[in-house]
Amino acid sequence: MVINLRKLPDKKYIMPGNAACPGCPETMGLRYVKMALGDNVVLVIPAGCSSVIQGISPYSGINAPILNIVFAAAASAATGMKAAFEAMGKDDVHVVVWAGDGGTGDIGFQALSGAAERDEDIIYICVDNEAYMNTGIQRSSLTPYGAWTTTTWKGKKEHKKNIPMILISHGVKYVATASVGYPTDFIEKLQRASKIKGFRYIHLLAPCPVGWRFDPALTAKVAQLAVETGLFPLYEYINGEFKLSPIAKRYKDPSKRKPIIEYLKLQGRYRHLLDKPEEIKKIEEYIENTWKLIETLEESFAPGKDRGKKIFDAL
Amino acid sequence: MPLMSLTGNYAVAHAVRLARVKVISAYPITPQTTIVEKLSAMVENGELDAKMVRVESEHSALATVFGAASAGARAFTATSSHGLLYMHEVVWWAAGSRIPLVMAVVTRAIGPPWNIHVDHQDIFDQRDTGWIIGIAQENQEVLDMTLQAFKLSEDPRVYLPVMVGLDGFILSHTRAPVDVPEQELVDEWLPPRRQPYVISPESNYVMGNIAPDEVHFLMRYSMHEAMEAAKTVIKEIDKEYGEVFGRSYGGLIECHNCDDADYIIVITGSWSGDAKVASDMLRENGYKVGVARIRYIRPWPKEELEELGSRAKGIIVFDRAISMGGYGPLYSDVAGTLYSNGGKTSLVGVIAGLAGVDVGAETFKETITSIIHKIEENGFFFEPQLWLLPKDYSSREKMMEVAKRWL
Ligand SMILES: Cc1ncc(C[n+]2csc(CCOP(=O)(O)OP(=O)(O)O)c2C)c(N)n1
Numbered sequence: 247m248v249i250n251l252r253k254l255p256d257k258k259y260i261m262p263g264n265a266a267c268p269g270c271p272e273t274m275g276l277r278y279v280k281m282a283l284g285d286n287v288v289l290v291i292p293a294g295c296s297s298v299i300q301g302i303s304p305y306s307g308i309n310a311p312i313l314n315i316v317f318a319a320a321a322s323a324a325t326g327m328k329a330a331f332e333a334m335g336k337d338d339v340h341v342v343v344w345a346g347d348g349g350t351g352d353i354g355f356q357a358l359s360g361a362a363e364r365d366e367d368i369i370y371i372c373v374d375n376e377a378y379m380n381t382g383i384q385r386s387s388l389t390p391y392g393a394w395t396t397t398t399w400k401g402k403k404e405h406k407k408n409i410p411m412i413l414i415s416h417g418v419k420y421v422a423t424a425s426v427g428y429p430t431d432f433i434e435k436l437q438r439a440s441k442i443k444g445f446r447y448i449h450l451l452a453p454c455p456v457g458w459r460f461d462p463a464l465t466a467k468v469a470q471l472a473v474e475t476g477l478f479p480l481y482e483y484i485n486g487e488f489k490l491s492p493i494a495k496r497y498k499d500p501s502k503r504k505p506i507i508e509y510l511k512l513q514g515r516y517r518h519l520l521d522k523p524e525e526i527k528k529i530e531e532y533i534e535n536t537w538k539l540i541e542t543l544e545e546s547f548a549p550g551k552d553r554g555k556k557i558f559d560a561l
Numbered sequence: 562m563p564l565m566s567l568t569g570n571y572a573v574a575h576a577v578r579l580a581r582v583k584v585i586s587a588y589p590i591t592p593q594t595t596i597v598e599k600l601s602a603m604v605e606n607g608e609l610d611a612k613m614v615r616v617e618s619e620h621s622a623l624a625t626v627f628g629a630a631s632a633g634a635r636a637f638t639a640t641s642s643h644g645l646l647y648m649h650e651v652v653w654w655a656a657g658s659r660i661p662l663v664m665a666v667v668t669r670a671i672g673p674p675w676n677i678h679v680d681h682q683d684i685f686d687q688r689d690t691g692w693i694i695g696i697a698q699e700n701q702e703v704l705d706m707t708l709q710a711f712k713l714s715e716d717p718r719v720y721l722p723v724m725v726g727l728d729g730f731i732l733s734h735t736r737a738p739v740d741v742p743e744q745e746l747v748d749e750w751l752p753p754r755r756q757p758y759v760i761s762p763e764s765n766y767v768m769g770n771i772a773p774d775e776v777h778f779l780m781r782y783s784m785h786e787a788m789e790a791a792k793t794v795i796k797e798i799d800k801e802y803g804e805v806f807g808r809s810y811g812g813l814i815e816c817h818n819c820d821d822a823d824y825i826i827v828i829t830g831s832w833s834g835d836a837k838v839a840s841d842m843l844r845e846n847g848y849k850v851g852v853a854r855i856r857y858i859r860p861w862p863k864e865e866l867e868e869l870g871s872r873a874k875g876i877i878v879f880d881r882a883i884s885m886g887g888y889g890p891l892y893s894d895v896a897g898t899l900y901s902n903g904g905k906t907s908l909v910g911v912i913a914g915l916a917g918v919d920v921g922a923e924t925f926k927e928t929i930t931s932i933i934h935k936i937e938e939n940g941f942f943f944e945p946q947l948w949l950l951p952k953d954y955s956s957r958e959k960m961m962e963v964a965k966r967w968l
């Protein structure tokens with residue numbers, strides 16, 4: 247699928263007067279969601295930066311119908327909306343959850359897992375800025391190892407929880423990772439997901455200049471570096487088939503990856519470990535392990551091979 | 562109209578079926594469970610054309626039906642005790658959104674220790690949330706109140722969600738004859754779903770983003786106004802329901818022997834039946850005692866109680882819940898109301914029946930008699946907290962001694 251940006255709707259989806267910080271990855275992502283899916287969409291947004299970004303009612307900085315909902319209940323509220331649209335014969339409405347990493351991997355995880363297990367016909371997007379930004383940069387289970395937050399002043403001690411893999415093991419139809427640094431890849435994935443029925447999950451990496459401590463002009467660049475250093479592989483898992491996304495394929499080869507230090511040194515949240523080689527090594531090991539897992543999945547879930555699918559079907 | 566032998570929970574299920582609810586979601590908890598079980602069966606065997614979402618928790622159950630209702634569908638959930646507490650955040654959210662919704666609450670004690678028996682601690686915990694809260698006395702009323710809840714919630718003067726309380730086991734699991742209305746009659750009587758807004762691609766509506774503090778303040782005021790309006794709507798619906806289906810209950814309160822009463826018992830829930838029996842017995846003994854059964858704890862029947870308070874010598878409130886360190890919740894509201902009367906009426910708050918401890922008509926009679934004696938001896942008696950301790954533990958000392966063993 248080739249995406250021609252000029253052919254996508256050029257409607258204004260992010261409105262002037264919205265309350266996002268400069269360089270905000272969430273407004274970037276939201277714009278792509280609407281560009282990809284068009285207007286037959288309702289958004290469900292739990293507590294997080296995106297609830298604030300909308301600005302002050304009765305106006306909204308996001309040109310889309312939105313049900314704001316309590317922090318832990320996004321997947322459930324979306325489930326109910328979809329059930330209602332179906333009951334009223336409006337089966338084609340896309341109900342899209344737009345939730346932060348905290349709303350996804352921590353407090354909202356139970357509802358997410360429930361909706362995934364029930365294979366609810368919704369699209370769930372986790373906009374992952376790797377911390378609770380709305381409350382002022384506290385660690386979440388998706389904050390990466392070593393990162394400073396206001397509850398991990400000396401750096402987080404644990405690695406990032408791997409939500410997309412957990413979703414794959416729920417046996418859902420569609421799981422993908424994406425980065426706001428690659429809009430066309432993200433839009434392509436959204437469009438592909440929109441044609442599938444059942445539970446679809448997209449994990450969108452969203453570097454936040456405020457929480458990660460980088461120059462707001464660099465959001466897209468940091469989002470690309472995460473992929474180019476091999477730290478955040480882009481892939482798609484569709485109905486038992488796993489494949490690396492075209493942009494990410496070359497980073498299978500470690501020699502093609504940019505050194506992780508290029509990514510780390512742009513971000514103030516890693517400043518305290520730049521002069522600690524043993525800490526950087528831990529992050530490098532994490533990258534190695536991530537790719538080992540990717541290779542295993544590529545092999546087990548290679549298109550046409552059906553091996554992985556059989557594994558899940560047998561479970 | 563067919564007379565069926567129904568438990569309170571099945572009476573709820575039949576009301577939900579008759580209201581042609583489109584989306585149902587609930588999570589099992591004793592003594593609510595047989596509501597979801599029955600509704601699941603109704604959906605599976607085609608008696609009810611609805612989506613049944615079997616969620617992983619009560620927080621999700623209410624969020625699911627709230628999502629469905631926001632998108633325009635008539636929706637329903639039910640829970641009890643810990644499930645209701647687990648929902649609490651969404652309870653507020655749903656009411657603040659002004660989205661019509663109905664929930665059955667099968668009242669049950671809250672742990673620890675684990676206990677599945679009736680008291681009103683769970684439902685009174687929801688008083689401040691902006692939900693209309695009705696509590697039924699028996700199974701026929703459970704069905705009627707649930708059915709009426711849809712019309713009430715969806716009335717444009719109201720647009721607030723409605724809880725229907727029914728006492729765990731005493732009603733939920735006890736069969737009684739229930740007159741189940743015909744579907745055609747209900748279809749004629751219950752208008753199609755109405756709500757203040759829907760969230761859909763066509764509406765492009767946004768609900769719940771930040772509002773200026775002043776607007777938020779005004780939204781609370783408008784919810785309070787809607788509660789006031791609901792008083793009229795509850796009475797209207799009660800009356801017209803009587804005309805169509807042959808049963809009316811009297812609006813926000815139901816009075817038994819109140820007309821010439823010197824003493825009024827204020828009470829809510831299934832044990833009101835025992836209180837009524839006690840009032841009849843007391844009348845035989847020459848005491849003019851009436852029972853004002855509170856049918857809706859929200860909106861609060863202030864006017865009715867003011868009127869009763871202005872002509873009674875004494876008001877005796879029975880609470881099946883306690884705000885520990887404060888008062889029984891019904892008592893607090895009654896006391897607030899009676900202040901308009903200059904505090905001239907004798908007032909006693911009795912706390913009893915917690916954790917399912919049974920209080921029968923005889924006990925009501927004895928307790929009320931001794932309170933009346935105090936009032937008559939002194940001309941005035943005021944006691945906000947009279948603890949009716951369980952039999953065999955009838956002194957505070959003895960009670961504390963036993964309680965300590967469990968700590
Ligand atoms: C039940 C509950 N607990 C805590 C909060 C406070 N809170 C609001 S947003 C938020 C963090 C959001 O983090 P995330 O989901 O990662 O989204 P982000 O703000 O980073 O976009 C928290 C803790 C809340 N709204 N509700």
Ligand code: SF4
Nearest residue numbers: 267270295379454456
């Ligand atoms: S803190 Fe980050 S994610 Fe939140 S609004 Fe600001 S830039 Fe966007």
